[in-house]
Amino acid sequence: xxxxxxxxxxxxxxxxxxxxxxxxxxxxxxxxxxxxxxxxxxxxxxxxxxxxxxxxxxxxxxxxxxxxxxxxxxxxxxxxxxxxxxxxxxxxxxxxxxxxxxxxxxxxxxxxxxxxxxxxxxxxxxxxxxxxxxxxxxxxxxxxxxxxxxxxxxxxxxxxxxxxxxxxxxxxxxxxxxxxxxxxxxxxxxxxxxxxxxxxxxxxxxxxxxxxxxxxxxxxxxxxxxxxxxxxxxxxxxxxxxxxxxxxxxxxxxxxxxxxxxxxxxxxxxxxxxxxxxxxxxxxxxxxxxxxxxxxxxxxxxxxxxxxxxxxxxxxxxxxxxxxxxxxxxxxxxxxxxxxxxxxxxxxxxxxxxxxx
Numbered sequence: 001x002x003x004x005x006x007x008x009x010x011x012x013x014x015x016x017x018x019x020x021x022x023x024x025x026x027x028x029x030x031x032x033x034x035x036x037x038x039x040x041x042x043x044x045x046x047x048x049x050x051x052x053x054x055x056x057x058x059x060x061x062x063x064x065x066x067x068x069x070x071x072x073x074x075x076x077x078x079x080x081x082x083x084x085x086x087x088x089x090x091x092x093x094x095x096x097x098x099x100x101x102x103x104x105x106x107x108x109x110x111x112x113x114x115x116x117x118x119x120x121x122x123x124x125x126x127x128x129x130x131x132x133x134x135x136x137x138x139x140x141x142x143x144x145x146x147x148x149x150x151x152x153x154x155x156x157x158x159x160x161x162x163x164x165x166x167x168x169x170x171x172x173x174x175x176x177x178x179x180x181x182x183x184x185x186x187x188x189x190x191x192x193x194x195x196x197x198x199x200x201x202x203x204x205x206x207x208x209x210x211x212x213x214x215x216x217x218x219x220x221x222x223x224x225x226x227x228x229x230x231x232x233x234x235x236x237x238x239x240x241x242x243x244x245x246x247x248x249x250x251x252x253x254x255x256x257x258x259x260x261x262x263x264x265x266x267x268x269x270x271x272x273x274x275x276x277x278x279x280x281x282x283x284x285x286x287x288x289x290x291x292x293x294x295x296x297x298x299x300x301x302x303x304x305x306x307x308x309x310x311x312x313x314x315x316x317x318x319x320x321x322x323x324x325x326x327x328x329x330x331x332x333x334x335x336x337x338x339x340x341x342x343x344x345x346x347x348x349x350x351x352x353x354x355x356x357x
Contacts, residue, residue: 021149027063027094028141030072033082034095035103039074040083041091042181056093057115063143064136065120075150082149083181090145098129098140175238176214176221183249190254191217199265203294205275205285219290221245224257226295226339233335264298267307279317288325288338289316296342308348315345
């Protein structure tokens, strides 16, 4: 075990990477900040407001009665705006109850909340905010909530770690949904756009759950990340994708990448008109096989105009490719093997494994 001095030094170093401020902010000010864009709610959150009317009503009742609720957690951006890390369900409930129509529409919340199943103040049931007396509206609008903000003094990868630790507000986000929150911008928007590409959707077949949890967007990210950096892959797919998305959110040649993506999946849609899957695979696309096929096809198309598809079904199901795509295959050798194997087969060549590490 490390010495006491080593433990204290590591703890001190890590504590210095995280810096927080705490504020008491009234409901009406939070609503204004949301409306003015000073607090942002990432689109991935806006798609996943899951509290029902009864749970929203419980929160409103707690605020009216002065019962403490959990802190809201925000991260500070470079332009001093805040983005929600933990508390989107609570904020959305406030908007649904006391926000105006413009703000509700901004967050995709529909009609205003009508209180229901309140136990302590049952006479408030069936009331909307606008139906309450003016003095009670003022009482609610001026209720303070505690907001904790992370200062923008750390790398985005550190922020991903904080999202994972602190995102407990009723939504269990996947790795890609967290990336979409942390790195929201033009590159994340591109992933979302390409995830809707017709040919891409012909090729990549997912489960119903995966269709709604960011997996399709992650498949687009995997394509770009492995195409650009597969020879540098180490062992953690999550870290590899985190780092690539961080870098791409700063600088990414969108036009050539997008054009190549569309060309690759136009060709793959011809090869897999019913989707990319193995025999007996329940019609779903294995991600490791997808990486090999998609990136291998892109590399092949950089050398030729059309993919050679002779014997396609045989080599997709062959033992050699299976060895690179099943089991413990997230190491550099397996990643390189499945990509270059598919590249060579799409070129009509036999694959000869490289000795390079």
